[in-house]
Amino acid sequence: MPNLRSVGPTRLPPDRALRRALPSSAGARQSVLVQINREENPNGDVVGFVRDVPGYPRYKYAGDGAKGEHHLVIKGVTLQDDGEYQCQVGPTSNASAIWAAANLTVLVSPGSISIGGLGDGEKLEVKAGQRLTLDCVVRDARPAPSVTWYRSGLRLDSALHEEKVFRSSQGRRWSVRSSLRLIPSSEDDERQYSCRALHPALEGSPTSLVASVVLSVLHPPRLPEILGYRTGEVLMEGERRLLTCMADSGNPRSVVEWKRHGRPTGMVQDDPGWKMTLTPSGGYFYDHQEGRHILNMTQEVTATRQEDSAVYECRVYSKLLMLPLSANVTLTVHYGTLYGPLTVAPGLVFSITCITSLV
Template sequence: MSANHIEIVQKAKNPRKWNVRSRLQLRPNSDDDRQQYSCRGLHPALKDSPTTLVASVILSVLHPPDPPLITGYPKGDILQEGEQRSLTCRVTGGNPRPWVLWYRHGRPLDPAVAVTLQSLRADATVSTKAPVSNVREEGSVSSVQQVVGSRHEDGAVYECRVTSPLLPRPLSTNVTLSVHYGPAWVEVTGPTVAAAGQQFAVTCRTSPSNPPATITWRLQGNRVTSGAQLIKEDEGGGWVTSSEMTYHLARSRKVSELTVECIAQDEKGDNIVSQTHVISIIKRPGWPVVEVEETEEGAEIAAGDTVNAVCVSEGGIPPPDVLMYKGDEKLPITVVYEGAVTRARAEVKVTAADNGAKVRCDVINPRRRSQSALTKVLVLNSRPGR
């Protein structure tokens, strides 16, 4: 600040008295805002007097604020998922008091206050009213914004804008958050049924994470190797990791199902998610054997007799379905599973027309392939002696 001091001494109307006028011309700047200036009267008669002749004034200098500064998140810093931070925007100077507002991706976090400030600027009025979130300190105004690390905050731009009637446009500064977060889930896709001797492939895909997650595979609880992991950037942020595991199921392996587990974890191994996929193993059943049981040893079958047709098949995972026919007529059957043996039984009441009729047994595996066996029923018109 520059100043020009002029002092004028004049005779008073009363004899032997003098008037003294002192004028101080100032060219104030922002540093003079809220500074106190005092005029003190000195005189020999006041040397031992308890009274001091002083007049004071505090200057109010209108001036715009300085550019804002954001603290609490240094450049290049990384937030961990769930970590909380306090972003503080502080602006020094400014008379009248400036307003500090937070924006995220260009949108105000307190829209109501933003509308109020736009109205005040349109009126071109000087007001000391400020948002309630602003905290006034000696010579500065600050506002605190709380953030929590998450996928949605990764890459988020937080901007602090300072508004004042003395500014042609707001002053602003911003920070861009970088958040590390692990995958929230994995998805396993692949066949639910596989045949012995078949090669199959299972694919695992993670939800977005930053940095990319790592995938490992386990088959029947044992870790297995897989092909190269594919990493793609997700449109919503983060990276998606996918991996494919291929496996050849040996015919000699005696299992009814395979358990495949995909495990994904973040860089530090703190966040681990997994999903299990179960594949049922099917094996072809053995060729069926069908026969007709006689009612008595060596007895012939006559019209009107009821005979039992039995179909037997060994093996098959899962146990096969069985259908039995007499000619083109489907027979009602009872199926019994005994260990690895499937046994179907049909009761057939024969007539003379059934002489030489064919009884067929179809064994159907889960892949809808059937295997058939045929036998003939010889029926006499009547037994001797009847």
Template sequence: MRMNSQSLLTLLLSLQIGWAAAGRQRFRQRPESVEVVEGEDVLLRCEVEEQEGRAQWTKDGFALGFEREVPGYPRFSYLGRASLGQHHLLISGVTTTEDGEYQCQVGPGSSNRPIWAAANVTVLVAPQSVEISGRSKGEEVVVGDGSSLTLDCLVKDARPAPTATWLRDGTPLPPGLVDDTVEKSPLPRRWSVRSRLMLRVTAEDDGRVLSCEAGHPAIRGNAIPMTSVTLSVLHPPGHPSISGYREGEVLVAGQRVALMCRSLGGNPRPNLIWRRRSRPLSRTATSPSTAILKASAASTTTTATATTSRLQLTAAAEDDGAEYECRAESDLLQRPLVASVTLTVYYAPMSVRVSGPGQVLEGDPITLTCVTNESNPPASVRWKVQGGEAQNYCNSRNA
């Protein structure tokens, strides 16, 4: 027995020495872990130097077999020349079921021990949808000036968990306004993120676009999933101002002038109403000046920032000293906002009349009166007798 034990020990030592001496079976190229987007192909490379044992792949410990076309796995195949030790694994159109650990294994040979090398395949799944809860894409969100607004953005069903970024007119909002929560998706191996935006809205936000943009390593190119809403912030208009005429400027009767009334902001936009001497300008007005004004009616235009009303008028004698008002009216105002100008118009008298006796005795004094109607500035009167000046014979005063 002692001789047999010694012989067995000698044999084992010999085998170990022989394996160590002939242990040439090794990897020329080991597989490397990869991340791949769902639907793409993935190739795990494996090359063996001085191969002696048979080669196969395993997935999560399950053997895929030795055949080049893997039975039961139509999207799996071994590529390369086996005689050269090339045993690459191709997976076509990967899905989340292919996520896991893969090993390239080479069995023992007469003088080689088995060897193996592992790599992980991580399948990335891009978000399936991005939505703002309770809001349709592009919806107008109506909110009052100074109020708080809360919006929830849900980026759904991605692997690994996605991220969400809030933007205002394309500029990212501060992280302190956002609270993110990762949620498990009802779909296997997927997650969603709920991003809550809490924003104090001001009048400056009126018309701005709030967007929620998904972030994920599986997103390719510029096709970034996103959704957005547009803010409609209710706020009163600014105080109106009138241009086109300066106080003290002199107009001449018959002169055309355009008064421009402008009010900034306002949602809804204000109604701009023109008044003359505190009376609305209307088509049914009987005042000659008002009738002339309405012949060239006021026109209103609206831009992204202001509302403007243009009133084209022809100055008349009735406009001298007349106050023109522009009133900005809105449901958000308790009373209208008013701007006004007072016109100065120069106009000539419409007529001149001379009165006095028709007959007098020679040598008697005579008094004649010359009267003009109103004018601005007051008209000057000159007398002529037989075509000659008669200044030394008259006194004059303003009518």
């Protein structure tokens, strides 16, 4: 059994020179043989005993052979140079044969990355509560790449996704499929999910290999809320109030409507392209708060005796709802009426009667 001196694996990008020191224990009069075991020829290609390495123009020996230095230099490393290299020293009358091996892995950066075959940054429509699997595929790398996932720039736990490595259609290369399983909620609407390729050839690179999608999560709106007045609050005649209907828009975007005693006073539909839109009447508007999809629609009210007991209702319509969601308030207005003469002569006694809405 020959003595074995193991040498760790070497990783090198293509087109780089490799200088590997072979065992210095070879004597000056001993023969040194280099053998390469490649993937397509596991039995090995013999480079030879001669130091100029005939048949391998990019290979040469370096070092002083008289001192037992036998270094193998490869210029312009290519993927074909990937494999195991053995230095074998023949036996002599007073020494047995020895050999050592070194593995050379030529780094090939991934060729592409994509999520589910979608374009980078493309929107993906899903329903809230429905299971979703995002498949990120990184192709044609050596050694096999790996993947990390992000949600809106925050790294996700690796336990949330599963990787499967498979052989590439291009020789000596590998691809990986990373599957991220989700149950999207309304909080995932408009959120970006991205995957990033991890590979030794990309380390230290100023650029990264990333693919992303933006989720469009279909979900109904929540119950609206009316701000600016509470039922039971007393308004004095002539007082002005702004009633604001605040509603979660949902996805698809909702329609908001104000009604007074069941009759529409104005309507507005959420438009993500605008931050604020004024209706033609000028009295109703909504404020599209980015990232929250909140609709604010305001109804201006002046307290008059006609507004006493008036019912104002805010309704929210959505394609995902069979019936609209609503909230309402009932106004209470206190007012008074003075009865008496319009003019009186000096020194006369007169009376004035005040009739109010108070019972």
